[in-house]
Amino acid sequence: MSEQTVVKLDQVNKWYGKYHALRDIDLAVAKGETIVICGPSGSGKSTLIRCLNNLEQHDEGDITICDITISDNVKDIEKIRRHTGMVFQHFNLFPHMTVLDNCTFGLRHVLGMPLAEANKIARDLLNKVKIGDQEQKYPGQLSGGQQQRVAIARALTMSPDIMLFDEPTSALDPEMISEVLEIMRSLSKDGMTMICVTHEMGFAKEFADRIVFMEAGSVIEISPPEEFFVKPKTERAKVFLDQILAH
Amino acid sequence: MNHQASIEKITGKPIEARAKKAIPFSFSRVMVWIKRNLFNTWLDSVVTLALIALLCLLLPKALDWLFFSATFSGTNRADCAPGAACWIPIRQYMDYYIYGPFPESEQWRVNSAFAVGLFAFPLLFSQRIPQKWIVAYILVLPVVLWLLLKGGFIFEDISTSALGGLTLTFFLGIIAMCLSLPVSILLALGRQSQLPILRWACTGYIEIIRSVPVITFLFMASLVLQLFLPSGVSIDVLFRVLFVLIFVSAVYKAEIIRGAIQAVPKGQIEASYAMGCGYWKTMAYVVMPQALRNSVPALITNFIGLFKETTLVMILGLLEVMGAINATFHNAEWLGLHAEGPIVISAFFFIACFSIAQYGAYLERRIKRTKH
Numbered sequence: 143m144s145e146q147t148v149v150k151l152d153q154v155n156k157w158y159g160k161y162h163a164l165r166d167i168d169l170a171v172a173k174g175e176t177i178v179i180c181g182p183s184g185s186g187k188s189t190l191i192r193c194l195n196n197l198e199q200h201d202e203g204d205i206t207i208c209d210i211t212i213s214d215n216v217k218d219i220e221k222i223r224r225h226t227g228m229v230f231q232h233f234n235l236f237p238h239m240t241v242l243d244n245c246t247f248g249l250r251h252v253l254g255m256p257l258a259e260a261n262k263i264a265r266d267l268l269n270k271v272k273i274g275d276q277e278q279k280y281p282g283q284l285s286g287g288q289q290q291r292v293a294i295a296r297a298l299t300m301s302p303d304i305m306l307f308d309e310p311t312s313a314l315d316p317e318m319i320s321e322v323l324e325i326m327r328s329l330s331k332d333g334m335t336m337i338c339v340t341h342e343m344g345f346a347k348e349f350a351d352r353i354v355f356m357e358a359g360s361v362i363e364i365s366p367p368e369e370f371f372v373k374p375k376t377e378r379a380k381v382f383l384d385q386i387l388a389h
Numbered sequence: 390m391n392h393q394a395s396i397e398k399i400t401g402k403p404i405e406a407r408a409k410k411a412i413p414f415s416f417s418r419v420m421v422w423i424k425r426n427l428f429n430t431w432l433d434s435v436v437t438l439a440l441i442a443l444l445c446l447l448l449p450k451a452l453d454w455l456f457f458s459a460t461f462s463g464t465n466r467a468d469c470a471p472g473a474a475c476w477i478p479i480r481q482y483m484d485y486y487i488y489g490p491f492p493e494s495e496q497w498r499v500n501s502a503f504a505v506g507l508f509a510f511p512l513l514f515s516q517r518i519p520q521k522w523i524v525a526y527i528l529v530l531p532v533v534l535w536l537l538l539k540g541g542f543i544f545e546d547i548s549t550s551a552l553g554g555l556t557l558t559f560f561l562g563i564i565a566m567c568l569s570l571p572v573s574i575l576l577a578l579g580r581q582s583q584l585p586i587l588r589w590a591c592t593g594y595i596e597i598i599r600s601v602p603v604i605t606f607l608f609m610a611s612l613v614l615q616l617f618l619p620s621g622v623s624i625d626v627l628f629r630v631l632f633v634l635i636f637v638s639a640v641y642k643a644e645i646i647r648g649a650i651q652a653v654p655k656g657q658i659e660a661s662y663a664m665g666c667g668y669w670k671t672m673a674y675v676v677m678p679q680a681l682r683n684s685v686p687a688l689i690t691n692f693i694g695l696f697k698e699t700t701l702v703m704i705l706g707l708l709e710v711m712g713a714i715n716a717t718f719h720n721a722e723w724l725g726l727h728a729e730g731p732i733v734i735s736a737f738f739f740i741a742c743f744s745i746a747q748y749g750a751y752l753e754r755r756i757k758r759t760k761h
């Protein structure tokens with residue numbers, strides 16, 4: 143594993159019962175890369191990204207994150223999860239905690255950091271996602287876009303090496319998508335390693351280093367955006383692009 | 390839409406002191422209400438009239454028996470008016486009903502215990518008390534009650550036979566409620582555990598206990614337990630009773646809490662795991678606070694049941710409030726007064742349980758309003 147590779151998948155397979163959800167996935171992601179995963183609904187994008195931090199268990203092959211290979215070892219898995227931050231489609235903020243407490247959760251309960259120090263880190267990040275003035279509100283009092291920005295800040299508090307995004311803008315009203323994408327853009331510019339499942343092709347064109355196209359559990363194509371959008375290698379990718387760009 | 394309502398719409402957050410718009414009272418409105426609700430169809434009218442007739446027949450008799458012809462003052466049986474209630478013994482024994490045979494010089498301890506227990510209401514009523522405080526209160530309350538009512542540490546020991554009446558009811562109900570809560574949380578988690586043995590054990594325990602009447606376990610605690618203990622060793626009956634109440638009522642609570650845990654969205658657990666949080670911390674900080682908050686109304690209903698079940702300890706010779714009241718009416722001096730005892734007992738339990746139920750309903754409304 144080269145020094146630069148932070149995510150490596152080697153012949154990964156997964157089944158849900160008899161259903162073959164991931165088929166022979168090979169993928170290596172270098173530090174600082176932004177990867178966009180796209181493909182039709184049900185093609186296994188969420189399954190793939192959730193296998194990276196072991197929210198789903200793969201059945202065959204190896205997944206290595208920051209030199210730790212996923213195994214049954216709980217300590218290793220918790221280490222991997224500290225190296226990765228995840229942002230979900232439905233935000234999954236903790237509704238019984240204030241915005242600030244949501245963001246200090248990991249620092250305090252996983253890293254055991256004292257409250258004052260944790261608050262400082264959390265406030266810095268909340269300011270970075272431009273939501274610092276709302277820190278005493280509860281998630282239910284915020285708009286979807288604001289909630290997703292808090293969720294990004296919450297993931298960043300743990301200073302992850304890799305950020306995983308699973309359709310972060312799909313549950314948002316159109317006018318809120320841009321505020322979330324803006325934050326993802328600045329993260330990408332700052333050199334964060336990012337793996338994003340998204341249908342925001344504008345973001346993909348501009349910021350992705352490579353685009354991974356999936357269908358029926360397989361990775362069909364991995365190309366830089368210049369190639370992928372201009373002349374996709376497969377007919378399926380072409381059909382998919384036609385459909386999605388028609389909107 | 391007024392300003393407050395629009396804020397609420399936007400933020401989804403309740404405004405606590407929402408002023409209800411007062412509807413001016415008017416005679417015609419009342420008439421409309423009566424017509425609409427009581428005499429809408431001919432069947433409605435028949436039911437309404439029949440019930441009114443029944444009330445007219447029974448209510449005067451009942452009131453007369455209970456109050457108008459009843460005897461309130463006097464000193465002995467001879468003062469009781471025939472054909473109506475006689476409340477003299479109730480007044481005479483009131484202290485006994487409340488304190489039981491508790492030594493008189495120590496009764497301030499009972500009063501303090503009631504005060505500490507009733508503190509729960511303001512604590513749970515106020516909006517945003519830190520969770521830690523509530524947990525601490527629930528765990529410390531049984532210890533404080535035990536020290537005050539049973540003794541130990543700096544307090545003089547009170548023998549079990551000196552505990553009775555309302556004091557004992559209160560003692561058993563609150564301690565069993567507080568201590569069965571942690572047990573039930575463990576049972577609920579155990580029932581969903583990944584470890585098959587633990588899961589089977591918890592499921593088996595829950596299913597067996599809730600399929601057997603509580604009174605059976607109380608009998609067992611009094612008789613069967615003795616068979617397993619070495620001769621000469623005996624466990625204070627108070628411990629035995631509490632043990633049964635705690636471990637039986639925990640089963641019902643466990644089922645309530647299990648349902649509430651399952652209702653917490655999976656995404657909440659995933660978000661916590663994704664940050665590297667382990668199972669126990671995720672349960673303690675993410676799942677349980679949400680699950681418990683949502684199960685408070687059901688737990689209060691459970692508490693009402695438990696509170697009434699404490700009367701069963703009578704079969705072990707403990708005189709809680711019902712036993713105490715019954716005992717005075719079995720006293721030779723007051724023999725022949727049959728109805729008064731049960732009426733007083735009913736009134737007491739009604740007042741206690743109805744208040745708790747109203748409180749539960751209030752919490753339920755509040756939880757509904759704060760749902761995002």
Ligand SMILES: Nc1ncnc2c1ncn2[C@@H]1O[C@H](COP(=O)(O)OP(=O)(O)O)[C@@H](O)[C@H]1O
Pocket residue numbers: 158161163181182183184185186187188189190
């Ligand atoms: N927990 C599960 N149990 C069974 N099948 C699942 C589960 N999760 C996902 N699947 C199936 O796996 C396939 C891939 O799902 P997913 O990764 O969510 O697709 P995508 O995110 O690309 O839309 C789908 O056909 C879905 O029905």
Ligand SMILES: [Mg+2]
Pocket residue numbers: 187188189309
């Ligand atoms: Mg998906």
